[in-house]
Amino acid sequence: MIIPVNTNTSSYEVHLGENILRDFNERNAEVLKKADQLVVISDRHVWSLHESYFREHFTLPFKVYLVPNGEACKTFESYFDVQSFLLKENCSRSSALFALGGGAVGDLTGFVASTFMRGIPFYQIPTTILAHDSAVGGKTAINHPNGKNMIGAFYQPKEVLYDFHFLETLPVLEVRSGLAEVIKHALISNENWMNEFFSLETIESIEKTHLLQWLEKGIRVKAHIVELDETEQSYRKYLNFGHTYGHAVEASVGYGKITHGEAVMIGMIPALMLSELHGKVRAGYARKVYELAQRLGYDFNAVLGCSFDQLARFMLKDKKTTNGELNFALLQSIGEPFVKIISMDEVQNCDIQLRKWIEEGQ
Ligand SMILES: NC(=O)c1ccc[n+]([C@@H]2O[C@H](COP(=O)([O-])OP(=O)(O)OC[C@H]3O[C@@H](n4cnc5c(N)ncnc54)[C@H](O)[C@@H]3O)[C@@H](O)[C@H]2O)c1
Ligand SMILES: [Zn+2]
Structure with missing residues (x-):
């Protein structure tokens, strides 16, 4: 399966399925032999x-x-270490990098590639479900002690090689994390697809064939949005659905304490509550997704570990916040996203509601 991605700055392909790595080598042997390293x-x-x-x-x-x-690899130190290694090995502008790993390795490698000798080609070889999202679209970054993904570049890969073989070793925690971004892609693109998730009882009961189809769909949604808006001037903001509140929870509890996807799942609940208020999403939908998340084992307790003030501070620091205004990605209806400025008071109302649900469930 090949999904093309055509942005303003580059065109590349996402190859996904079985034996992707083997086929890649056969297909590209001639080109890659020209690379010095x-x-x-x-x-x-x-x-x-x-x-x-x-x-x-x-x-x-x-x-x-x-x-x-x-996340420990998305540091200045790792960034420097990789650059030092490349210099020590006499890499040049004719060298190419391959990111083999999850979103963290992909983000780091992409950023190194974007700056080494002013930019060398790189290939994404994602090994997590979450990385169906992060490997496509060209956002690369490392973290600063003052904020996640604060130092980075838009830099597209030459190709994305999503070999499903790697997914076989993923622990359930990481499946759950990645699935949150898959569910996000469904929520912002297609109600019928989203309905498929409601029949799930547990993470373990997900059939491989379904998962692989969902990954393909998720990549198509991501690719389409990135094609419309590579550098997040407009449509790409839709991909932040669930991330404003989610990132704040992730930052408040400390990166690595909960997975990125878990934070996104948490963040999608207030975003859905706001979509019921500001869009035409039917009343009770946020609760329905919350119950699905409970069945799938997403742990919302992290929310109780941070005060709303703390979350508010992080939301105001977010890259998507301009002039102190919270730009929330919301849904007009399921599959139809839009962006709206939301007051902190409104977010607090959702936060109060969410805390009630979590406490009632304890
Ligand atoms: N660039 C983007 O557009 C974008 C989008 C979403 C997330 N991200 C970033 O992605 C990162 C999260 O990505 P992630 O969830 O893939 O995390 P990750 O790269 O940190 O991987 C999570 C864990 O899973 C392990 N792992 C990876 N592949 C495995 C496999 N096949 N089998 C067993 N274990 C495996 C890793 O060693 C790691 O411990 C965050 O830093 C986030 O900011 C970037
Ligand atoms: Zn995300």
């Missing part, structure tokens, strides 16, 4: 699980550099 950046955990598969199917000579797994 191929460098694979991965995290220690992913590499320990998939080194042999990777070596078996990636047949061209390459060097590998391993970074800490998770």
Whole structure:
């Protein structure tokens, strides 16, 4: 399966399915032989699980550099270490990077690629469900102690190689995290698709064939939006659905304490409450999605661990906040997103409601 992505600055393909890595090598051997170095950046955990598969199917000579797994690799230190490695190995403008891992490795590698020698090609090889989202669209970044993803660039990959083999080792926590972004893609694009999720009873009961179809759909939604608006001037803001409140929770409890997807799932509930108020989303829909999230094991307790004041401070610091105004991505109806300025008082009302639901469920 190939999904083309055509942005203003570049065109590339997302290849997804089985045997993607093997086919990539066969298809690109001639082009890649012209590169003076191929460098694979991965995290220690992913590499320990998939080194042999990777070596078996990636047949061209390459060097590998391993970074800490998770958010710990999106630091200035890792960024510097990777650059130092590339210089030590005499990489040049004719070198190419491969990001083998989840969104964290992808974001780091993309940012390194965007700046090394003023920009060298890079390929995304996502290994998580969440990375169906992060590997497409060209947002790359590292974190600053003052905020997540604060230092970065829009820089598109040469190709995205989504080999489903890697997903087999994903722990349920990471499946849950990635599924939140899949559900987000359904909510902002297609009500019929969203309805498929309501029949789910547990994360474990998800059938592989369904998951793979959903990943394809999610990538199509993401690709389409990025094509319309590569640098987030308009439509791309829709992809922030659930992220304003979600990022605030993620930041308040401390990055890495809950997964990104868990935070997004939490954030989608206030966004749906606001969509009932400002859009035509039917009353009770936010509650219905909240109950689905409960069935799938999303843990909302993180919300109780932070005060609303704390969340408000983070929401005001968010990159999407302009002049102290909260730009919320909301839904007019399921599948029909829009952006609206929302007052902090209104967000607080949703926060109060959400806390009630969480406390009642305890
Ligand atoms: N650039 C974007 O558009 C965008 C979009 C969404 C999220 N993000 C970023 O993505 C990051 C989150 O991505 P993520 O959830 O993929 O996290 P991640 O890269 O931190 O991976 C999560 C964990 O799963 C492990 N892992 C990865 N693949 C595995 C596999 N196949 N089997 C077993 N374990 C595996 C990793 O070692 C890590 O410990 C965040 O930093 C977020 O900011 C970026
Ligand atoms: Zn996200």
